[in-house]
Amino acid sequence: MIGFARRVAELTGVPPDRLERLAGGELSEVLLMRRPDGRLSVAKSSPAAGAEAAMLRALAGAGIPTPAVEGEHPPVLILEHVANDGVLSPKAWREIGAALARLHAVRGEGYGWPVDYAIGTVELDNRVSGDWPRFWAEQRLVSAARLLDRPWRERVDRAAARMADLLPAAPPPALLHGDLWTGNILVRDGRLAALIDPACYHGDPEFDLAMLTLFAEPPAEFHEAYGAPRQGAEERRPAYQLFPALVHLRLFGQPYAAMADRLLGALGA
Incomplete structure (x- = not known):
């Protein structure tokens, strides 16, 4: 420091x-x-x-x-500097939902981003692809697990093999925040003040929603402002939540092993 x-x-x-x-x-x-x-x-x-x-x-x-x-x-x-009082009121959640809907309305021409990036020491392979299930399987799940112990890698490989059957082939390539959890949402006086620490790319908007619900449960006001989920979103959620779980397992170790194990189990791996 x-x-x-x-x-x-x-x-x-x-x-x-x-x-x-x-x-x-x-x-x-x-x-x-x-x-x-x-x-x-x-x-x-x-x-x-x-x-x-x-x-x-x-x-x-x-x-x-x-x-x-x-x-x-x-x-x-x-x-x-953006002031943050940390009070996620129903009004703030409504603004967060509306903002995320605006973000996801911005579309790219493929899945990925012009440059690679990283969350901590976890590298993000952002090469643009036209095949969403393959992008998610190879450039997110398998890539994130690359430095984990072999039993973890083998389970992730099995989960990744299911992505072609589980995920939509061509979801809208929405602009994603990419690391959306409440710690990256600043609020003040009942309003959304800022989103910070992005790891942007274009992909399925369900990912941002899945990650947000991995660590919190947004209230009805958020969902009302964002809009109704697509059919099958709940079944796909473990596939999207697995990626941040693997990132946390890589970065912070054992405290996130149970989360990763639960999500892999939900995916039959």
């Missing part, structure tokens, strides 16, 4: 005594910057700062509130 703070101070001219560590930041170092003119900014360690900045701009272009990008200095990303 000392080295990161020194680098931020050098880049921005903000003295180290006006930098303070922010809560969270499990995968990145994050500092609150108190600028001389009174503005607050956030400095985040981001090995792919340019790619993350482009994703934030893509979200903003879809009408999603995001922190403004104030500077790109790989591996440092400087962002507008």
Whole structure:
């Protein structure tokens, strides 16, 4: 942290005594910057700062509130500070649902993203594909399990072999947030303030919904604002939730083994 703070101070001219560590930041170092003119900014360690900045701009272009990008200095990303009171009220959930519907209305020409990315040390193979079940099986599930122990890899291989039968062949290639859980949703005064830490690509919109429900249960207001689920979404949910479970197993180990085991079991693996 000392080295990161020194680098931020050098880049921005903000003295180290006006930098303070922010809560969270499990995968990145994050500092609150108190600028001389009174503005607050956030400095985040981001090995792919340019790619993350482009994703934030893509979200903003879809009408999603995001922190403004104030500077790109790989591996440092400087962002507008967005206040967050953490109160996910029914009104806030309604705004989140409406925002996600706007995001998913933006379509790509295939499944993937112009550049590869990573969540922590888990690399995301974003090569654009026209075959969604294959993309999900190979470029998400098998790829995420690549460095796990052999029994895990074998079970993931068996689950991946089912994707062609389980997933839709050609869902709408929606713009996805890609790492949507409540920790990446900022709210204030009952309103959606910003979505942060995206890992964007184009894919089945059911993935963002599945990941969001892996760690929380949005209330009726969210679902009313987003819209009705597609037929069969509940049966497909374990296939989509398995990916973030594998990512967490890779990054944080044993505490997520039971989750991954449960989802693999639901997929017959």
